[in-house]
Amino acid sequence: MGSFARKFQKFIELFQGSSADAYISEILTGLQNTAKIAVVGLLIGIVIGTLIATVRVLPKYKKLPKVLNGICSVYVGFFRGTPMVVQLLLFYFVALPLMGVNIPSVTVACIVFGMNSGAYISEIMRSGILSVDPGQMEGGRAMGLSFGTTMIKIVIPQAVKNILPTLGNEFITLVKETSIVSFIGATDLYVAFRKIGTATYEFMIPYLVMAVIYIVLVLVISLLVKLMERSLRKSDRGR
Amino acid sequence: MIEVVNLTKSFGDLQVLKGIDLTIEQGEKVVIIGPSGSGKSTLLRCLNCMEDPTSGQVLYHGVDLTDMKVDINEQRQNIGMVFQHFNLFNNMTVLDNITLAPVLTQKKKMRKLQRSSKKFGKTDAELKSSAQIKADAKENALKLLERIGLSDKADAYPSQLSGGQKQRVAIVRSLAMNPDVMLFDEPTSALDPEMVGEVLDVMKDLATSGMTMVVVTHEMGFAREVGDRVLFMDDGKILEQGTPDAVFNHPKNSRLQEFLSKVL
Numbered sequence: 001m002g003s004f005a006r007k008f009q010k011f012i013e014l015f016q017g018s019s020a021d022a023y024i025s026e027i028l029t030g031l032q033n034t035a036k037i038a039v040v041g042l043l044i045g046i047v048i049g050t051l052i053a054t055v056r057v058l059p060k061y062k063k064l065p066k067v068l069n070g071i072c073s074v075y076v077g078f079f080r081g082t083p084m085v086v087q088l089l090l091f092y093f094v095a096l097p098l099m100g101v102n103i104p105s106v107t108v109a110c111i112v113f114g115m116n117s118g119a120y121i122s123e124i125m126r127s128g129i130l131s132v133d134p135g136q137m138e139g140g141r142a143m144g145l146s147f148g149t150t151m152i153k154i155v156i157p158q159a160v161k162n163i164l165p166t167l168g169n170e171f172i173t174l175v176k177e178t179s180i181v182s183f184i185g186a187t188d189l190y191v192a193f194r195k196i197g198t199a200t201y202e203f204m205i206p207y208l209v210m211a212v213i214y215i216v217l218v219l220v221i222s223l224l225v226k227l228m229e230r231s232l233r234k235s236d237r238g239r
Numbered sequence: 240m241i242e243v244v245n246l247t248k249s250f251g252d253l254q255v256l257k258g259i260d261l262t263i264e265q266g267e268k269v270v271i272i273g274p275s276g277s278g279k280s281t282l283l284r285c286l287n288c289m290e291d292p293t294s295g296q297v298l299y300h301g302v303d304l305t306d307m308k309v310d311i312n313e314q315r316q317n318i319g320m321v322f323q324h325f326n327l328f329n330n331m332t333v334l335d336n337i338t339l340a341p342v343l344t345q346k347k348k349m350r351k352l353q354r355s356s357k358k359f360g361k362t363d364a365e366l367k368s369s370a371q372i373k374a375d376a377k378e379n380a381l382k383l384l385e386r387i388g389l390s391d392k393a394d395a396y397p398s399q400l401s402g403g404q405k406q407r408v409a410i411v412r413s414l415a416m417n418p419d420v421m422l423f424d425e426p427t428s429a430l431d432p433e434m435v436g437e438v439l440d441v442m443k444d445l446a447t448s449g450m451t452m453v454v455v456t457h458e459m460g461f462a463r464e465v466g467d468r469v470l471f472m473d474d475g476k477i478l479e480q481g482t483p484d485a486v487f488n489h490p491k492n493s494r495l496q497e498f499l500s501k502v503l
């Protein structure tokens with residue numbers, strides 16, 4: 001126990017020393033990147049997921065939906081069937097060099113996280129859309145609104161409400177998964193705390209603090225999702 | 240106004256409509272009766288192509304709605320439909336339910352007008368701003384709500400309304416598009432008995448105003464009172480039709496006689 005206290009002391013001292021600012025800014029950068037990748041990833045994921053889910057609930061009697069369906073199946077199969085680290089590495093070290101483009105690693109992480117979560121969200125969204133009473137679509141179509149308009153204005157808002165808790169979980173997963181972006185050289189919380197550990201030859205406290213930060217993040221997000229759910233439920237009960 | 244020519248509809252192997260011919264005149268009130276499963280809803284839903292007919296034609300003002308080249312959404316804007324289960328948009332207030340489609344379709348029309356006036360350099364039609372469109376739609380919606388005595392529910396959500404109120408809102412939601420025909424599929428069947436009257440009153444009111452109406456119903460009293468013509472359907476065919484008096488008091492078809500002895 002005494003050694004734990006000593007280690008903690010050392011960790012605190014680090015933040016009083018001359019290079020404290022550098023460490024703090026490193027942690028903040030990590031935190032910022034985690035937030036950025038998770039949020040942007042989720043937004044891209046929602047867009048891709050909604051598009052795929054919409055294709056999947058399209059009436060099947062025409063040719064185009066069949067082709068689109070095939071494409072979506074391959075997409076979802078790939079992103080759900082391989083680890084995200086692999087997708088990240090493939091994209092950063094294979095796809096981009098082959099295309100001859102150079103994009104900052106954080107941006108790459110945003111894109112890959114978005115494409116990955118799009119595959120998962122498509123399944124969530126599909127079940128959300130199917131949970132909406134088909135009468136809602138009929139009501140819209142009978143008024144002369146197109147399939148797309150009815151989907152956007154009426155069905156998807158109700159679907160989103162139904163799946164909000166699940167979407168919240170997906171966001172939490174994304175936040176936690178950001179700890180892999182160091183594989184392509186982006187700074188995240190792990191990189192920041194590893195640096196601190198390396199500087200002090202002491203990893204116990206830095207990684208413990210890192211874990212606490214992750215837990216706090218997840219708790220805060222859970223709380224926000226709950227609040228959002230409650231305000232959305234207003235249209236059910238009124239008042 | 241609506242002409243149905245040799246219409247059939249099958250769901251897989253099950254043939255539900257077996258050759259329907261029907262003409263509906265402007266201002267006519269047609270009531271469809273018949274036993275459960277006889278194809279009444281299916282026929283009604285074919286009239287605005289909510290179900291795609293398997294064969295035959297549905298001509299609306301001479302336009303064949305079954306033609307894939309026809310913009311069905313545009314045609315449906317003139318054909319109101321009221322469902323057994325109301326199908327109000329649950330994520331919107333009563334007011335938004337009523338104004339959604341009018342605002343969207345008006346805006347689309349304005350965009351089209353703008354484009355063509357740019358192309359041809361003339362603006363003979365009045366161009367409305369989107370704020371103006373919204374304001375007009377709202378005013379019209381409030382007027383409609385007043386007509387059915389539900390002005391105080393404008394900001395309520397569907398879940399806060401009784402069944403009868405929902406159905407009345409559903410009716411004026413369709414009316415907000417200024418349709419020239421209204422289709423009703425058992426509009427009172429999902430209602431508690433004490434609410435049937437208020438909905439039928441709105442429909443009678445509508446009938447008096449001269450609206451063309453096609454109504455599938457089990458309310459024989461309404462059929463007698465409002466109907467110009469009553470169609471009896473069984474097994475996917477129209478077996479008998481005529482004035483309410485002829486159908487209810489002097490039925491010729493034996494299955495109609497049997498049906499009436501059960502429901503009257």
Ligand SMILES: Nc1ncnc2c1ncn2[C@@H]1O[C@H](COP(=O)(O)OP(=O)(O)OP(=O)(O)O)[C@@H](O)[C@H]1O
Nearest residue numbers: 250253255273274275276277278279280281282425
């Ligand atoms: N989408 C569908 N898929 C398969 N079968 C259907 C579908 N819609 C209707 N049917 C079948 O078609 C037949 C006629 O149905 P329809 O709803 O038109 O009858 P109805 O006369 O309106 O009856 P009810 O008075 O019970 O409403 C029924 O046997 C029904 O099971």
Ligand SMILES: [Mg+2]
Nearest residue numbers: 279280281425
């Ligand atoms: Mg029916």
